[in-house]
Amino acid sequence: MTKDLCLGDLRLRAAELADIEPVRAIERASASRFVGTDRAWLADDDPTDAQTLAERVAAGGLLVACDGEVPVAFVMFREVEGCGYIEQVDVLPSHERRGIGARLIAAVADLAPERGWPALTLSTFKDVPFNAPYYRRLGFEDVEVLTPGMVEIRVEHEARGLDERTRVFMRREI
Template sequence: MSMEPRPARETDLAVLPEIERSGDAMFADLGIVFPPGPMVIETMIGKGADILVAGDPPVGFAAVRELDGAAHLEQISVRSDLVGNGIGGRLLKVVLARAAEEGAPGVSLLTFRDVPWNGPWYARHGFAVLPEERWTPGLRAHWYAEVGARLHELGPRVVMWAPLPGPGGTEQSTM
């Protein structure tokens, strides 16, 4: 089965919440239990996010949307029994490449600072913590929506940013 990321088809969408639930279950070992409510992917499907999947049928996905003129990675999730096989890395590589092709200055995301497959993983893939004074209005609103949803009570969260090359191959300025 090919794990090369591709745009999601309408027929792929129904299995994505189960992939997210599988990935979310890994957080329980760290004492992180997400509050009830719709899965992130369910809310992104309804908001016109760009959704990439790996596998056919999908075993992983990435959901990306535009936020303040940049790409914003809402979620990468891989079925828990396949974590560690490079699927998330392949999805992230395509997210970054597509954002660069579309002229985005970079990719932002919000994640848990200390969860090994969150903040540290993104740091190994070129992301760095974005200081609060450089947050855009959209990132700030996203942060406070997470606070309101009590997500920050589950563990320290950070905003991260990966700058992308601009015209001529030079790195664009950060937010």
């Protein structure tokens, strides 16, 4: 992403190393949405480690939406099997329901042609309203047969304690 984009009163830009701790704070705050559900443990889960975030910054795989100069949302992504794999999208609770997450995903889709990605993929909870149903509204479709890369991601998720029976991989063509 070579230039900043406006999102109404917000600005979308490539993340910088100085954004790592604010991104981790956004991830922590966003996880509070799971409190009161059968996945409440996610609210206590550690956010993405700083090293991984630094790697995404270096690779151009982390975008932030800023209110003034303060990051309020982010999308983290990387290439997996020639497609853009969206690892995480989080928005501060104070900025939810403004279309910020959708615009961040659209920004990743906008990067896809220059990176040679024919599609975006992701993995998410099947039955959480702000997960799979939300992504379906954004044009993602369930993947029935997992690719080797998706199987590898599933193994990573299971190692973190995620119940993959409650999750689905999704894909959206560009």
